Structure formats: structure tokens, C-alpha cells
Amino acid sequence: MPAIVVVGAQWGDEGKAKVIDLLAERADCIVRYQGGCNAGHTVMRNGETFKFHLVPSGILYPGKTCIIGPGTVIAPEVLQAELENLHARNINTSALYISSRAHITLPHHIAMDNLKEEALGDDQIGTTRRGIGPTYLDKVDRIGLRAGDLMLPDDLLRQKLNRVVRQKPTLNLDELLSICQHYRDILAPYIIDTTPLLGKVLTAHETLLLEGAQGTMLDLDHGTYPFVTSSNPTAGGACTGSGIGPRAISYVIGITKAYTTRVGSGPFPTELFDAAGEHLCTVGREFGTTTGRKRRCGWLDIPALQYAVQVNSLDALAVTKLDVLSGLPEIKICVAYRDLSDFPDQLEVLSQVEPVYEILPGWQESITHCRHLSDLPEAARTFLNRLSELAGVSVGMVSVGPNRGETIILADPVSTCANRLDVPLGSC
Numbered sequence: 517m518p519a520i521v522v523v524g525a526q527w528g529d530e531g532k533a534k535v536i537d538l539l540a541e542r543a544d545c546i547v548r549y550q551g552g553c554n555a556g557h558t559v560m561r562n563g564e565t566f567k568f569h570l571v572p573s574g575i576l577y578p579g580k581t582c583i584i585g586p587g588t589v590i591a592p593e594v595l596q597a598e599l600e601n602l603h604a605r606n607i608n609t610s611a612l613y614i615s616s617r618a619h620i621t622l623p624h625h626i627a628m629d630n631l632k633e634e635a636l637g638d639d640q641i642g643t644t645r646r647g648i649g650p651t652y653l654d655k656v657d658r659i660g661l662r663a664g665d666l667m668l669p670d671d672l673l674r675q676k677l678n679r680v681v682r683q684k685p686t687l688n689l690d691e692l693l694s695i696c697q698h699y700r701d702i703l704a705p706y707i708i709d710t711t712p713l714l715g716k717v718l719t720a721h722e723t724l725l726l727e728g729a730q731g732t733m734l735d736l737d738h739g740t741y742p743f744v745t746s747s748n749p750t751a752g753g754a755c756t757g758s759g760i761g762p763r764a765i766s767y768v769i770g771i772t773k774a775y776t777t778r779v780g781s782g783p784f785p786t787e788l789f790d791a792a793g794e795h796l797c798t799v800g801r802e803f804g805t806t807t808g809r810k811r812r813c814g815w816l817d818i819p820a821l822q823y824a825v826q827v828n829s830l831d832a833l834a835v836t837k838l839d840v841l842s843g844l845p846e847i848k849i850c851v852a853y854r855d856l857s858d859f860p861d862q863l864e865v866l867s868q869v870e871p872v873y874e875i876l877p878g879w880q881e882s883i884t885h886c887r888h889l890s891d892l893p894e895a896a897r898t899f900l901n902r903l904s905e906l907a908g909v910s911v912g913m914v915s916v917g918p919n920r921g922e923t924i925i926l927a928d929p930v931s932t933c934a935n936r937l938d939v940p941l942g943s944c
């Protein structure tokens with residue numbers, strides 16, 4: 517029963533969707549386990565670009581079971597637009613299921629997200645303003661509305677909503693009911709209790725991929741609080757967010773860019789404001805998939821990566837966007853924070869750390885065509901070796917371009933776990 521977790525090892529946008537898409541070829545079931553439409557997951561296939569917010573990035577393969585898991589929050593109209601877009605491109609979504617336990621984002625959650633951000637002024641988190649925090653807030657407060665509730669007869673749904681209105685008296689019960697009826701029309705074909713389905717997947721020893729959104733540093737408990745999201749992207753969240761136990765997990769792969777990006781506010785020790793930062797942003801096309809915001813760019817941060825290795829029990833790293841470093845005269849890696857041995861728990865400390873850099877030689881040529889380590893320039897191999905040595909974990913994949921095939925596979929988690937070598941990875 518190989519269950520493989522794909523987790524962001526940085527501040528999100530590491531290229532998780534590309535790795536999921538690649539691994540999904542030989543998986544049977546793909547589960548998005550947390551977050552909502554704050555995520556923007558890009559898959560490029562045969563010159564076509566797909567941007568996912570809620571639908572698991574494995575949907576492009578026909579016949580794979582795709583689940584939007586219990587730990588997610590769903591904005592029905594965003595999902596509807598996403599599905600319409602997929603249908604218009606002849607992508608079959610008949611094997612897509614939504615957990616009846618997932619929570620529903622309602623219009624007042626989005627309004628509240630906006631109000632909270634505006635109230636914070638200069639101190640704002642820089643959320644995606646998709647209502648994510650307020651939806652999780654109501655979940656924790658036990659007045660959330662779950663996808664399964666939408667399927668109740670109107671009188672029972674009204675009773676559920678009445679609980680909400682009693683605690684939020686500015687809301688109108690009739691209006692809320694009619695919104696929920698509309699959401700029911702959108703989501704009804706997909707809502708089931710996904711837990712028995714996952715049980716069958718595991719019992720049948722099928723390969724399960726658990727798709728994280730955001731990244732370790734945006735984790736509510738382990739990230740750079742309060743500049744985090746409101747769920748648990750870390751590997752532990754894959755259990756609670758999907759409905760499997762930790763012993764079912766056989767492999768955890770952490771996705772990291774060869775440098776660092778962050779969207780929104782919060783400390784970023786290796787952030788660049790010079791020509792190298794401009795290179796990373798321009799060559800890496802570092803603009804948010806969901807909000808279009810320019811991503812902040814900086815050098816690779818090893819203390820943060822070591823922390824991600826620990827809190828996720830990473831088996832290996834997939835290093836993405838190595839091609840973006842081509843053309844830089846030199847490449848820096850932050851190998852430590854001066855006078856600190858551990859990744860700091862306090863924001864005040866993290867905002868003041870002084871990165872200690874190691875300088876490595878750059879390489880000038882394009883590497884997008886490389887498919888084996890030996891195809892890479894020596895300087896790129898040196899960079900990867902050093903990254904792996906410092907992070908304390910092996911590099912299992914190297915991505916050298918956005919397309920499915922633009923990847924160097926060193927250790928394939930699917931065959932490592934399932935010992936299935938029948939279909940060569942990236943063959944389509």
C-alpha cells in the first residue's frame with residue numbers, strides 16, 4: 517500500500533503540481549489533503565498549461581481516482597469554473613470525488629478575509645483573500661458547513677445554517693439557504709464519504725499520492741506564524757487531511773526550488789533586492805498562479821530546508837527550477853544563520869537572522885534538455901551535491917523545465933515503494 521506524500525518544503529509554489537503530475541502516471545489515486553483555492557498548481561503538458569486550485573493535479577490522466585479530501589476547504593464557484601475549464605478541454609472528471617467532510621467557503625468568509633486584512637493595514641498577512649482563514653476558523657469553532665451538509669433535505673440544511681446565523685446575527689438565513697442550494701447543484705455529483713474509498717485503495721495495495729498545497733513554512737503550526745496559512749501542509753497534515761494513519765505512509769518527498777520564493781508578507785532571510793533577484797523573478801516567471809502577485813525571490817535557504825526535512829521526515833527532495841539558475845555568474849547558498857544552530861521558533865528572531873552564504877560557481881548554458889545527471893554542467897552537479905549534503909537528504913528528482921518530460925529522475929518513489937517498473941516514468 518504505497519502512499520506517497522508530496523509536500524512543499526519552502527513557502528509554497530515549489531512546483532508540487534509538476535511532480536504530482538509526473539508521479540500520477542503510475543498512481544491509482546490522488547488526494548488533495550488541505551488548503552483550498554489559495555493554491556495555484558500549474559501543470560504543463562504537450563504545450564498546454566493547466567492551472568489547478570482545488571482539483572488534484574493528477575486529473576489529467578483518465579481513470580485515476582482523484583479526491584478533494586476532508587482537510588480541504590472548498591469554494592464551490594471556483595471549483596465550478598475549474599471543472600468547466602477542464603471539460604472544455606476534454607478532460608474527464610468522472611473519477612473526481614469530494615469528501616463530505618470538507619468544509620465550504622461561504623461569501624461571508626471571503627468578506628471577513630478582506631476585512632481582516634484591511635484592518636491589519638501595513639501588518640497584513642498578504643493572504644490570497646479567498647476566505648481560507650475564516651473558513652477554517654468556523655471549522656475549528658464548530659460552526660462550519662461541510663460538503664455533506666449540502667446534501668441534506670432543505671429543512672435539515674436550514675437547521676444547520678440556523679446554528680451559524682445564531683452566532684453570526686448579521687447573516688440572513690434565507691439568503692444563506694439559497695446560496696447553499698446553488699452550491700449543492702454544483703457539488704452534488706461529486707460528494708461522497710471518501711474514507712471508505714481510501715480504505716479500499718489501501719487494502720487493494722494501490723498507489724496513493726497525497727498532494728499537499730502551500731508549503732512547510734506556511735504551516736499553521738510549524739511555519740512562520742502568523743505569516744502562514746490556516747491549515748497543515750506538512751506531512752502530518754496528509755494523514756488528518758485525507759483520513760489515513762501514519763503507518764500507511766511509505767514515502768515523503770519534499771519539493772524545493774533551487775532558490776526560494778515567497779508570496780505575501782513575513783520574514784524571508786535570503787530575500788534578494790538586486791540583479792540576481794531580478795534574474796530569478798524574470799527567468800523563473802515568478803508571478804503567483806492564483807493572485808498574479810510578484811513573488812519575492814531569494815537564494816536557497818538551507819536552515820529552512822533542514823527544518824523541512826525534519827518536520828516532514830523527508831525521504832528525498834525533488835529540486836525544481838534548476839534551469840532558472842543558468843546564466844548567473846555565481847550562485848549563493850545560505851548554509852547557516854549566524855550564531856544560531858536551530859531554525860528559530862520566534863518571528864522576531866527569524867526577521868533578524870544574518871544568513872551565512874557559501875558561493876558556488878554558476879553555469880551559463882541552458883540545461884532544459886538534460887535528462888541524466890551526467891548531462892548537467894559540472895557546476896550544476898556541484899550545486900546539487902552541496903544542496904543534498906547540507907540538507908542531509910538525497911535528491912531524488914531534478915526538474916530542469918516546466919514540462920512533464922523536463923526532469924532527471926534519480927530515485928523514483930513509485931517504483932521504490934511499489935517495486936513496479938512496468939511503465940517508464942515520464943514516458944508520455
Ligand code: GDP
Nearest residue numbers: 529530531532533556557558837915916917918
Ligand atoms: P506549486 O504551487 O508548488 O504546484 O507550484 P506553481 O505551479 O504555483 O509554481 C511553479 C511554477 O514553476 C509553474 O509555473 C510551473 O510550470 C513552473 N515550473 C515547475 N518546475 C519547473 C522547472 O523545473 N523549471 C521551470 N522553468 N519552471 C518550472
Ligand code: IMO
Nearest residue numbers: 528529554555556642643644729730745779780
Ligand atoms: P500553493 O499550493 C504560495 C500564502 C499567501 C499568504 C499566506 C496566507 O500554490 O503552493 P491564505 O490565503 O492561505 O490565508 O494566505 O499564505 N499562500 C501561498 N503562497 N503558494 C500557495 O499555494 C499559497 N497559498 C497561500 O500568499 O502569505
Ligand code: MG
Nearest residue numbers: 529556557805
Ligand atoms: Mg502555486
